[in-house]
Amino acid sequence: xxxxxxxxxxxxxxxxxxxxxxxxxxxxxxxxxxxxxxxxxxxxxxxxxxxxxxxxxxxxxxxxxxxxxxxxxxxxxxxxxxxxxxxxxxxxxxxxxxxxxxxxxxxxxxxxxxxxxxxxxxx
Amino acid sequence: xxxxxxxxxxxxxxxxxxxxxxxxxxxxxxxxxxxxxxxxxxxxxxxxxxxxxxxxxxxxxxxxxxxxxxxxxxxxxxxxxxxxxxxxxxxxxxxxxxxxxxxxxxxxxxxxxxxxxxxxxxxxxxxxxxxxxxxxxxxxxxxxxxxxxxxxxxxxxxxxxxxxxxxxxxxxxxxxxxxxxxxxxxxxxxxxxxxxxxxxxxxxxxxxxxxxxxxxxxxxxxxxxxxxxxxxxxxxxxxxxxxxxxxxxxxxxxxxxxxxxxxxxxxxxxxxxxxxxxxxxxxxxxxxxxxxxxxxxxxxxxxxxxxxxxxxxxxxxxxxxxxxxxxxxxxxxxxxxxxxxxxxxxxxxxxxxxxxxxxxxxxxxxxxxxxxxxxxxxxxxxxxxxxxxxxxxxxxxxxxxxx
Numbered sequence: 001x002x003x004x005x006x007x008x009x010x011x012x013x014x015x016x017x018x019x020x021x022x023x024x025x026x027x028x029x030x031x032x033x034x035x036x037x038x039x040x041x042x043x044x045x046x047x048x049x050x051x052x053x054x055x056x057x058x059x060x061x062x063x064x065x066x067x068x069x070x071x072x073x074x075x076x077x078x079x080x081x082x083x084x085x086x087x088x089x090x091x092x093x094x095x096x097x098x099x100x101x102x103x104x105x106x107x108x109x110x111x112x113x114x115x116x117x118x119x120x121x122x123x
Numbered sequence: 124x125x126x127x128x129x130x131x132x133x134x135x136x137x138x139x140x141x142x143x144x145x146x147x148x149x150x151x152x153x154x155x156x157x158x159x160x161x162x163x164x165x166x167x168x169x170x171x172x173x174x175x176x177x178x179x180x181x182x183x184x185x186x187x188x189x190x191x192x193x194x195x196x197x198x199x200x201x202x203x204x205x206x207x208x209x210x211x212x213x214x215x216x217x218x219x220x221x222x223x224x225x226x227x228x229x230x231x232x233x234x235x236x237x238x239x240x241x242x243x244x245x246x247x248x249x250x251x252x253x254x255x256x257x258x259x260x261x262x263x264x265x266x267x268x269x270x271x272x273x274x275x276x277x278x279x280x281x282x283x284x285x286x287x288x289x290x291x292x293x294x295x296x297x298x299x300x301x302x303x304x305x306x307x308x309x310x311x312x313x314x315x316x317x318x319x320x321x322x323x324x325x326x327x328x329x330x331x332x333x334x335x336x337x338x339x340x341x342x343x344x345x346x347x348x349x350x351x352x353x354x355x356x357x358x359x360x361x362x363x364x365x366x367x368x369x370x371x372x373x374x375x376x377x378x379x380x381x382x383x384x385x386x387x388x389x390x391x392x393x394x395x396x397x398x399x400x401x402x403x404x405x406x407x408x409x410x411x412x413x414x415x416x417x418x419x420x421x422x423x424x425x426x427x428x429x430x431x432x433x434x435x436x437x438x439x440x441x442x443x444x445x446x447x448x449x450x451x452x453x454x455x456x457x458x459x460x461x462x463x464x465x466x467x468x469x470x471x472x473x474x475x476x477x478x479x480x481x482x483x484x485x486x487x488x489x490x491x492x493x494x495x496x497x498x499x500x501x502x503x504x505x506x507x508x509x510x511x512x513x514x515x516x517x518x519x520x521x522x523x524x525x526x
Contacts, residue, residue, distance in 0.1 A: 011311055017318035084310040105314040106350045109321050 002028045003123055006047040008038035008064065009082070010056040014105070018051070021110040022117075035059030039067055042074055048121055051113075052099075054083040062093055069098060078120050082113070188264070188285035194242070194278040196220045208287055210257030221283075225254040228261075241270045241281060252285075262289045295363075302360040306353045313353065316346045348485070355489040359472060362493070368500040370412045374524045377407045377416075377452065381439065384420045388428050395433040402440040408524035409450055415497045416521065419505070420454075422490040423517045427456040429483055430515075443523075449503060450523050455516035461509040469507065470495050494519075 005027045009015045012033075019029045030045050032038040035052075036059040042050060050068075054061040061081060068074035080101040095102060100120055103113065132140060182189050183202050188209070191200040198216050206212055209225045216224055222234075229252060240248040248268040255261055264285040271279045320343045324336065331339070361368070378401070385392070385399060392399060409416070427437045435457040442451040461469060465476045472492040479486065491505075498505040498519045509515040 011315075013315045014311065014318065017315065017322060020322060021318075084307050084314075104310070104354075106310045106317060106353070110318050111321070111325070 002026060003049070003121055004028045004030065004045055004047040005117065006030045006032065006038065006041055006045065006050045008032045008035065008041075008050060008052040008056070008061065010034055010053060018110060018113070021114060025114050033057075035061055035064030035067075038064050039074075042068060042077065043071070046073060047077065049078040049080065049117055051080050051082050051117070054081060054085055065099060080116065080120070188283075188287070190221065190283040190285070192221070192281045192283070194280065196222070196281070199280075205285075208256070208262075208285075209254075225256060226252060228253055228255055237268065241268050242278065245270050245272065245276070245278070251288075262287050263292050264288065299360045299364045302356050306357045306360070309349075309353050313346060313350055316342065317350065320346065352487060355487055355493060358493045358496075359489060362496050368415065368497060370415065370500050372410050372412055372501075372522075374408050374410055375413050376405065377403050377409055377441070377450070378405050380413065380417045380420055381424075383417065384424045387421060388425055391425075391428045395428070395431065397428060397431055397433070398436045400436055400438045402438070403452070404441075404443065407441060407443060407450060410522045410524045411501050415500070419494045419497050419519065422494045423454040423519075426490070426517075427454050427458070427515075430458040430479060431456040432458060445520060448523055448525075449520040451518060451520045453516050453518040455514060457514040460511035460513055460515055461507070462511055466509065 005022055007015060007019055007022070007029065009018070009031070010033050015031050015033075019031055022029045030041050030047060032041045034056045038050070038052060038061075039059075041047075052061040052064060059067075061083065065079060065081070068077065068079070079099045080103060081099045082103050082105055084105060101116060103116070108116075184204075185202055186204055188205040189200075189202040190198060190205055192198050198219055198221065201211075201213055201216055205216075211224055221227070227234075233250075237248045237250065240246050248266070250266055252264045252266050253261060254264050265288045266283060266285045268281055268283040270281050273279050320339050323331070324339050324343065381401065381403065385401075391397075424437075424439075431437060437457075438453075438455040440453055440455075445451050459478050459482070461476050462478060465474075468474045469476065470492055471488075473488040474492075475486055475488040495505040498521065501521055503520040503522065505517065505519040507515055507517045
């Protein structure tokens with residue numbers, strides 16, 4: 001069965017690139033443009049893994065992560081934070097909320113991100 | 124002068140007269156001497172007054188705030204700059220304590236530390252105060268306070284020299300905020316360029332010719348350079364704002380990081396047919412932040428490959444334990460070396476050695492500065508040994524895995 005991945009990112013161009021890559025790599029891809037929609041999508045589709053940006057309108061990625069962890073269905077979903085920020089406080093906050101990884105977008109090729117996701121999913 | 128006994132006075136013997144004359148003569152000599160000394164003293168005093176006037180003029184018109192207080196901190200002198208800067212006139216401050224005027228806004232412990240330094244230790248206090256002008260405006264002052272002692276070592280008075288550094292500090296803060304903000308905002312479009320060029324390069328169904336692919340590679344390389352620059356600027360603004368690097372330590376093999384870094388540099392290594400000699404044992408584990416050590420090694424290895432002539436060796440070796448729980452890792456090239464006169468400046472930010480600048484015009488001069496900060500954040504040290512035209516070895520110490 002194809003693995004389900006949810007991408008929560010407000011920059012339309014980046015969503016286009018990353019979802020294209022994951023579709024090419026045979027994932028089932030869902031997308032959301034902010035944390036609020038991200039939570040709704042996550043509850044509806046129960047993805048195997050969520051890639052989430054931090055700085056987004058309506059609800060930011062760290063708040064989304066916190067709310068996700070407070071739910072029964074969402075507390076064990078794998079989450080990788082994917083962001084522009086590299087400042088330490090955010091990293092620590094994300095990791096304390098059990099985000100499994102924290103990647104600064106511009107440092108990673110798409111193929112490397114796919115490899116990380118596969119590694120985490122064991123697929 | 125009349126000679127002995129050529130004058131006579133009734134009732135006074137010639138002898139007595141002579142004695143009296145001697146006494147007068149000696150008195151006269153003493154008076155002459157005294158007069159001379161007084162004249163000299165007067166000239167001295169006049170000179171001293173001129174000196175004092177010069178000093179007073181200098182102090183009065185100095186551009187820094189100069190405040191002189193007695194040993195209790197009561198003001199008896201302020202210069203013009205202090206008047207202008209604080210808004211208080213000379214008459215308003217004499218007899219008062221700076222704490223009642225522009226000062227007194229810091230924590231009591233800070234002042235206690237200051238008093239201890241100047242009054243007990245009788246040393247110079249150097250610090251920063253956040254003060255308030257008469258109009259209520261805050262300002263930041265860099266302050267030097269020294270105690271002036273008498274010949275018995277007792278405090279005569281305190282001299283405080285203050286410089287208003289509010290503007291410098293504001294500019295510094297704005298600069299750091301700008302760098303931080305600009306770098307974050309730059310990352311999104313940079314990521315777009317990175318990812319889309321990657322998709323084009325890797326697309327199996329594309330019909331791009333070799334030249335078009337080469338152009339895309341160039342876009343990708345330029346993009347990588349900008350990503351690196353943005354990362355370096357962020358690191359610098361991080362260091363400059365006094366934030367400590369958060370070190371997330373874990374055990375890992377040095378060779379795992381090293382192999383990643385060597386792969387990163389593989390194209391240049393191949394083009395120059397460099398001989399990489401890695402003597403680090405495969406079981407060498409260190410206890411450090413993987414990402415940050417990767418950044419340091421990436422900097423050292425890419426420098427070594429960049430500045431090494433073709434067909435030379437790059438030696439990577441280790442002293443597995445320095446006896447203090449640190450591994451000492453070195454990366455040595457056989458390149459042009461660092462000019463002796465520029466060695467002391469190598470770790471300055473934005474500094475680049477002349478020969479490096481000629482060979483590689485595109486560097487930023489930030490990599491080594493950041494690398495050393497990263498190693499220091501681990502409790503280690505980064506240094507180098509270099510002979511011009513023979514090569515350079517960069518060496519760093521890093522905590523070993525704890526058993």
